[in-house]
Amino acid sequence: MKNALVLGASGGMGFAIVMELIKRGIKVTAFARSNSKLEKLFAAYPEVTIYSGDVFNKRDLEEAVKHKNIIFHAINLPYPEWESKLVPLTENIIRAAKFAKAKLAVVDNIYAYGKSESLVVETQVKQPHTKKGKLRLQVEKCIKNSGVSYVITHFPDFYGPHAENTQLNYTLRSVVQNRRAQFIGNPAIAREHLFTLDGAKALVELSLRDDAYGQNWNIPASHPISGNELITQIRELTEFKKKVSIVTTNLLRFLGIYDRQMREFVEMQYLNEQPVILSGEKYTKWIGPLPKTPYKEGLKITIEAYKNQFYSEM
Numbered sequence: 004m005k006n007a008l009v010l011g012a013s014g015g016m017g018f019a020i021v022m023e024l025i026k027r028g029i030k031v032t033a034f035a036r037s038n039s040k041l042e043k044l045f046a047a048y049p050e051v052t053i054y055s056g057d058v059f060n061k062r063d064l065e066e067a068v069k070h071k072n073i074i075f076h077a078i079n080l081p082y083p084e085w086e087s088k089l090v091p092l093t094e095n096i097i098r099a100a101k102f103a104k105a106k107l108a109v110v111d112n113i114y115a116y117g118k119s120e121s122l123v124v125e126t127q128v129k130q131p132h133t134k135k136g137k138l139r140l141q142v143e144k145c146i147k148n149s150g151v152s153y154v155i156t157h158f159p160d161f162y163g164p165h166a167e168n169t170q171l172n173y174t175l176r177s178v179v180q181n182r183r184a185q186f187i188g189n190p191a192i193a194r195e196h197l198f199t200l201d202g203a204k205a206l207v208e209l210s211l212r213d214d215a216y217g218q219n220w221n222i223p224a225s226h227p228i229s230g231n232e233l234i235t236q237i238r239e240l241t242e243f244k245k246k247v248s249i250v251t252t253n254l255l256r257f258l259g260i261y262d263r264q265m266r267e268f269v270e271m272q273y274l275n276e277q278p279v280i281l282s283g284e285k286y287t288k289w290i291g292p293l294p295k296t297p298y299k300e301g302l303k304i305t306i307e308a309y310k311n312q313f314y315s316e317m
Contacts, residue, residue, distance in 0.1 A: 116130075135267075178308055187268070255272065
């Protein structure tokens with residue numbers, strides 16, 4: 004039986020990966036900085052070993068990775084930390100994988116592809132035009148040149164339980180709390196939002212196939228959907244009556260005067276005007292049908308997770 008380590012297990016994608024590994028009967032260690040978050044998420048699962056540590060601490064990583072066959076890298080650093088920490092983070096994880104002689108399964112986004120007017124396939128030349136896209140491409144090259152056996156999966160924006168730093172979850176949190184909500188981007192434009200549990204299922208499936216390694220894989224969402232359609236479905240699920248205001252790029256620039264995180268969002272707003280849509284043809288051909296939870300079902304699960312979270316905090 005394989006033994007897996009999930010880095011960033013308290014985040015949305017990390018949580019989903021842990022749950023998918025549990026379903027498949029794989030021993031899993033959930034690693035994150037906050038022990039209290041890990042306990043809250045996984046204390047009810049005896050098959051999960053909780054390990055709280057610092058991914059930038061060599062000893063913490065080496066201790067956590069002992070006897071592991073696969074490392075899932077699902078750490079999502081805040082945007083303001085990317086420039087100084089993204090490459091050192093990757094180098095630490097590579098060293099840990101070499102130390103344990105483990106394979107590496109990486110959660111990546113679409114930023115390195117840059118702008119695209121057609122369905123994006125894995126063979127497309129990456130020409131990032133943003134600072135964050137160039138950093139993601141640098142990290143990808145670092146992994147590919149490391150000698151570690153890897154799977155790199157490219158995902159669109161996430162939504163789902165515990166996916167706190169995503170644009171759609173930003174809207175859902177306010178809706179569940181019955182506060183005036185905001186939607187980031189042009190609500191008339193259709194783009195992809197990937198349900199984390201679908202992404203985890205696809206990534207874990209790839210990680211268990213030897214022939215999937217040494218490759219990039221695109222994992223698209225169920226289908227592109229407009230913000231207006233999402234807001235309609237959210238209202239139907241929650242009976243939310245308050246206004247959902249639109250956060251434009253200009254508003255983000257203004258908010259960025261006072262909030263660095265908001266300022267960092269600005270350069271990625273091209274995705275809300277000219278979305279990058281992924282092709283899943285390679286996965287379908289090699290592996291089989293992609294996991295595709297309908298948006299309404301994924302939204303319902305995410306909303307219920309928020310309700311349970313807010314209830315437990317009362």
